[in-house]
Amino acid sequence: MARPLSCQEIVELVTDYIEGALPRRDRKRFEEHIAGCDGCRTYLAQMRTTIIRVGRLTEETIPPAARDKFLEVFRDWRTA
Amino acid sequence: MPRKVRGPDAALIASLRAGDESAFTSLVDMYSAAMLRLARMYVRTQAAAEDVVQEAWLGVLKGLDRFEGRSSLKTWIFRILTNLAKTRGERESRSVPFSSLGTDGEDGEGRAVDPDRFFPPGSESVGAWASPPTPWEDVPEERLLSHETQDFVAKTIEMLPEQQRTVITLRDVEGWSSEEVRNVLDITETNQRVLLHRARSKVRAALERYLDQGQTDG
Numbered sequence: 163m164a165r166p167l168s169c170q171e172i173v174e175l176v177t178d179y180i181e182g183a184l185p186r187r188d189r190k191r192f193e194e195h196i197a198g199c200d201g202c203r204t205y206l207a208q209m210r211t212t213i214i215r216v217g218r219l220t221e222e223t224i225p226p227a228a229r230d231k232f233l234e235v236f237r238d239w240r241t242a
Numbered sequence: 243m244p245r246k247v248r249g250p251d252a253a254l255i256a257s258l259r260a261g262d263e264s265a266f267t268s269l270v271d272m273y274s275a276a277m278l279r280l281a282r283m284y285v286r287t288q289a290a291a292e293d294v295v296q297e298a299w300l301g302v303l304k305g306l307d308r309f310e311g312r313s314s315l316k317t318w319i320f321r322i323l324t325n326l327a328k329t330r331g332e333r334e335s336r337s338v339p340f341s342s343l344g345t346d347g348e349d350g351e352g353r354a355v356d357p358d359r360f361f362p363p364g365s366e367s368v369g370a371w372a373s374p375p376t377p378w379e380d381v382p383e384e385r386l387l388s389h390e391t392q393d394f395v396a397k398t399i400e401m402l403p404e405q406q407r408t409v410i411t412l413r414d415v416e417g418w419s420s421e422e423v424r425n426v427l428d429i430t431e432t433n434q435r436v437l438l439h440r441a442r443s444k445v446r447a448a449l450e451r452y453l454d455q456g457q458t459d460g
Contacts, residue, residue, distance in 0.1 A: 168369025173354040177439035181420065183431075201374030205355075211378055211386075212446040215395050216414040224274045228292045232274055232299050236266045239303040 167195045172202045176209050247311040254315065259306055270299065273316070276416050277323050283408050284324075284331030294330055298323040313425060320426040354443035381453050391452070398448040402441055409434060410441035 164187065167175070172195055178184045179192050196202050224232075247255045257265035274295060281291035281298075301322045309318060359373040378386065385391065399407055399415075408427065412418045418426075424434050 168360075169371045169374075170355070170357070170360045170369040173443070174439075176354070177435060177442060181435060181438075183435060199371075201371035204375045204377045208375055208378055208446050208450065209442060212442060212449055213414050215386075215391070215449065216399070216410065216442075216445060217417065218392060219396055219399070219415045220275075220417075224271070224278065225292075228278070228295070229270065229274065231292065231296050232270045233263075233267060235296060235299045236263055236303065239300065240261055240263075 164191055167191050169195075169199060169202050169205075172196070172199075173205055176206060179206075180209065180213075244307040245310045247309060249311050249314075251311055251315040255306065255309060255311070258303075266303075269319075273319060277320070279411060279416075280320065280323060280408070281327040283404060283411070284327035286334050290330060290334070291327075294327045295323065297326050301326065314422075317422055317425045320422075324426055352440050354439065355447065375450060376454065378453060385453070391449075394452050395445060395449065398445050399441075402444060406437050406441035406444070409437040410445070413438055414442070 172192065175184065175188070175192055179189065184192060196206060244259055254265055254269070258269075277295045277298060278288075278291050281294040282288065285291050285294060298319070302319055305318075305322070309315070313321070359371065361367045361370050361372050399410060402410065409423060412423045412426070413420065420431065420434055420438075423429075424431055427434075429437075
């Protein structure tokens with residue numbers, strides 16, 4: 163039997179867990195801990211919320227003057 | 243003779259090689275915002291970042307005939323960009339090359355959570371939460387989704403060490419896969435994950451402090 167993981171270990175494994183990078187055995191230990199621990203379930207939920215919040219930061223704007231410069235590259239290249 | 247390209251980028255490459263300006267325009271619109279953001283991490287000013295992106299687009303066009311589609315077009319474009327941005331950044335002596343990265347990254351300790359929040363060694367429940375996080379389900383949605391909170395998250399990311407900032411920006415802001423990040427930044431899967439872990443953990447911790455504060459403020 164593998165030793166149960168502590169909460170302090172769980173918070174360091176959370177990214178590996180979310181990324182699907184934990185070996186199967188560790189994944190099982192992780193999930194066994196989470197199932198019985200409110201604090202770590204909350205922590206995991208907060209990490210997921212954090213990822214979603216960070217994902218809302220994209221601004222899809224290119225400054226118009228810069229865009230013109232980039233497009234000009236094509237015309238210069240074609241006439242070169 | 244241009245190299246033959248297979249795969250999902252084949253049609254786009256063919257159009258570009260044939261001199262189709264609209265194909266180039268769509269590419270510029272698709273990637274330039276992300277390219278500017280990425281370039282900005284290596285160089286000091288927005289103007290320098292724009293120069294780098296412009297140079298990268300020229301590099302892309304000049305290299306079109308050599309592109310074989312062994313990586314995706316996107317990965318190839320961003321590799322050209324990061325190489326140029328790095329060179330420029332080194333001239334400005336701002337950037338730390340990713341290749342010099344140790345597993346410990348840039349900041350010494352690197353714990354996801356303050357050790358004081360767990361029971362210390364010697365106590366019966368060593369390593370268990372002494373001060374567990376409070377669920378964010380109780381935070382009013384309009385506060386979690388507010389502009390202020392978004393600004394706070396953006397500022398937190400800006401203050402991260404460069405490598406962590408780059409990885410979290412590409413993975414979580416731009417939505418890239420770990421493979422794309424690895425290929426463009428030339429780092430190992432493990433390094434990628436360590437940097438992502440540090441970055442995400444810090445943003446979570448900062449957000450927790452920020453949201454808890456709001457609770458006590460009323």
